[in-house]
Amino acid sequence: MEAAGLFEIGGGAGAASLARPAPDSPLAVRMRPCAIDELVGQDHLLAAGAPLRQLVGGATPMSVIMWGPPGSGKTTIAHLVAGATDRRFVALSALNAGVKDVRAVIDSARRERRSGGLPTVLFIDEVHRFSKTQQDSLLSAVEDRTVTLLAATTENPYFSVISPLLSRCVLLTLQPLDDDAVRGLVRRALTDERGLAGAVTLAPDAEDHLVRLAAGDVRKALTALEAAAGAAAAQRVTKIDLSIAERAVDIAAVRYDRDGDAHYDVTSAFIKSMRGSDVDAALHYLARMLVAGEDARFVARRMIIFASEDIGMADPTALQTATAAAHAVEHVGLPEAQLNLAQAVIHLAIAPKSNAVVTAIGAAMSDVRAGLGGTVPRHLRDAHYAGSRGLGHGHGYRYPHDDARGVVTQQYPPDDLIGRDYYRPTGHGVERAIAERLPKLRRAVRGEDRTSTAEEDD
Numbered sequence: 001m002e003a004a005g006l007f008e009i010g011g012g013a014g015a016a017s018l019a020r021p022a023p024d025s026p027l028a029v030r031m032r033p034c035a036i037d038e039l040v041g042q043d044h045l046l047a048a049g050a051p052l053r054q055l056v057g058g059a060t061p062m063s064v065i066m067w068g069p070p071g072s073g074k075t076t077i078a079h080l081v082a083g084a085t086d087r088r089f090v091a092l093s094a095l096n097a098g099v100k101d102v103r104a105v106i107d108s109a110r111r112e113r114r115s116g117g118l119p120t121v122l123f124i125d126e127v128h129r130f131s132k133t134q135q136d137s138l139l140s141a142v143e144d145r146t147v148t149l150l151a152a153t154t155e156n157p158y159f160s161v162i163s164p165l166l167s168r169c170v171l172l173t174l175q176p177l178d179d180d181a182v183r184g185l186v187r188r189a190l191t192d193e194r195g196l197a198g199a200v201t202l203a204p205d206a207e208d209h210l211v212r213l214a215a216g217d218v219r220k221a222l223t224a225l226e227a228a229a230g231a232a233a234a235q236r237v238t239k240i241d242l243s244i245a246e247r248a249v250d251i252a253a254v255r256y257d258r259d260g261d262a263h264y265d266v267t268s269a270f271i272k273s274m275r276g277s278d279v280d281a282a283l284h285y286l287a288r289m290l291v292a293g294e295d296a297r298f299v300a301r302r303m304i305i306f307a308s309e310d311i312g313m314a315d316p317t318a319l320q321t322a323t324a325a326a327h328a329v330e331h332v333g334l335p336e337a338q339l340n341l342a343q344a345v346i347h348l349a350i351a352p353k354s355n356a357v358v359t360a361i362g363a364a365m366s367d368v369r370a371g372l373g374g375t376v377p378r379h380l381r382d383a384h385y386a387g388s389r390g391l392g393h394g395h396g397y398r399y400p401h402d403d404a405r406g407v408v409t410q411q412y413p414p415d416d417l418i419g420r421d422y423y424r425p426t427g428h429g430v431e432r433a434i435a436e437r438l439p440k441l442r443r444a445v446r447g448e449d450r451t452s453t454a455e456e457d458d
Contacts (some may be wrong), residue, residue: 011238027226030194031185032076039073039080040184041177041218051170055150056080061119063126063142063149068174071217071390074152078123083151088118099137106141121145127151128160135162142168155331176216176295181210185218186225200238206245208361210414212248216295224249233313263294271302275310279349287343296334296341299359300326303344311348312357314429319383321347352429360423374414409447419446 025339035037036046036056042199045052056077082089097222102122105178110121140148140163149169157166177185189195192200194449202210204230214221226238228248235244270285289299300322307322325344329337367373382392396409413420425431425438442448 008128026223027189027195028222031189031192032079034080035082039076040179042073042174044175045172051172052077061145061148063169064172065151065153065161065169066172066174067153067155069176069216070153070154071214071219072174072176073218074174075125078125078150078152079432081121086118086122087148088112088257089122089123091124091125093122094124094126094127094134097124099134102137104133106137106146110146111142116181119145121150122147123150123152125152126154127359128153128155128157132162132430135165139164139168156334175216176215177218182214182216182218182221183207184213186210186221188221189225196225199233200240202228203239203241204240204243206240209247212293215295227343267302270299271306274303274306274345274349275353275405277349277353282345282349283342286341290334290338290341295338296329297326299341300329300344302359303341303348306348308357310353310355311351312354312431313425313434314356314431316430317350318348318351352431353429354422354426354428356425356431363422367420372416373417376414377411379410380412405444407441407444412445450458 010200015346021032023030036053039046042052049055050062051062055062060190066077068074076093081087081101082091084165087262090111092101092105105120105122109122112118112120127135138147138149142149151161151169153160180448186202186207190200191198196411202225210221210228213224224245225240228245231239231244232238236242273281273285290296290402303322304319304326307319311318321344325337325340328340333341378392378437379394379396379398381391387412398410400410402408402410411418420440423438425435427435
């Protein structure tokens with residue numbers, strides 16, 4: 001029993017972690033909040049009447065999917081729900097539970113409901129690991145509230161959870177804990193009777209190191225703190241300094257503040273090294289950011305921008321590589337995704353460079369802001385709605401695929417922009433071939449050289 005509700009474990013270590021912590025449990029488990037007001041970092045979900053408070057208090061039997069990164073409090077919230085309400089609580093882990101386990105819980109919940117027993121809350125950890133069939137098995141029970149579903153996922157539920165199940169639940173998005181929140185929890189663990197109870201102190205630079213390594217994951221910070229406290233005890237000292245903290249977690253402290261000058265300096269050097277085609281320096285700065293706990297999603301976003309800004313059509317596959325690396329960060333996560341990021345950095349650094357995409361869109365937008373434009377040529381206007389033909393829309397439009405060349409002479413821009421060239425390819429990489437072909441295309445489209453064809457360079 002947990003409070004007045006029935007607490008059951010239905011499978012796997014993830015579910016078992018919801019049991020009442022033993023004195024020798026890991027520090028991160030012992031320091032798990034016992035009340036909702038101890039929860040930190042999710043202020044947007046903790047206002048009076050907010051879904052999270054209703055969930056914990058049992059005011060409304062709503063099914064919920066919690067989406068957030070590791071260490072943001074998903075399991076903690078499940079623990080609070082288990083201990084705070086007059087409900088039967090059953091926990092499953094999607095790592096090793098199957099349809100049979102889900103149906104067994106639902107059947108038991110249905111019997112309890114018919115006999116006037118307690119309502120059932122079913123917690124499923126890592127629900128994104130359930131197959132479509134396994135998720136389908138939950139639908140009817142969630143629909144008629146045979147069970148109240150409480151599911152946790154680290155992956156985007158719009159991709160990893162089937163739409164019918166998602167539509168039956170309230171989605172709560174948990175944010176990564178900021179450095180102040182992690183720092184506060186580390187300090188609480190140092191003094192709290194459930195934690196280290198004042199047995200050790202923590203030097204400011206060692207505290208900074210642990211907070212930086214956590215990267216928003218308080219479980220990681222507390223695990224590192226516990227290891228450092230053990231190292232201090234082995235050395236018979238009561239103060240954890242930076243060297244003890246470093247040895248305990250086997251990662252050197254990197255001079256890097258994600259909110260300070262070093263953050264911008266390292267990011268700038270990373271981009272400029274790739275732009276300068278120094279693959280080794282680019283890899284150094286990538287490693288520096290990852291070791292310091294920089295958000296891998298931030299790194300991936302910068303690489304996607306770089307692929308178009310500094311490479312563009314000189315190597316069109318660079319954008320595909322950068323986007324694939326960002327996808328890997330979301331769906332694989334660190335540490336494994338560091339390989340995907342490194343592969344992308346190597347590709348971007350050694351690729352031929354061109355900023356023609358930047359200058360092209362910049363010139364086009366400058367003209368638009370300057371008022372150059374005019375009406376869309378009538379033959380290009382939408383001719384699908386009733387009455388459009390009577391307005392002359394689409395009349396005279398020439399369909400390029402009807403021409404053997406695939407290109408026809410035709411006016412596409414407004415009158416004020418005829419002959420305006422925005423994209424000017426360089427002679428680097430793939431753009432060398434584009435630079436040879438583009439003038440022929442322009443002459444054919446504009447009717448400046450009717451003997452030119454789009455096939456001449458094929």
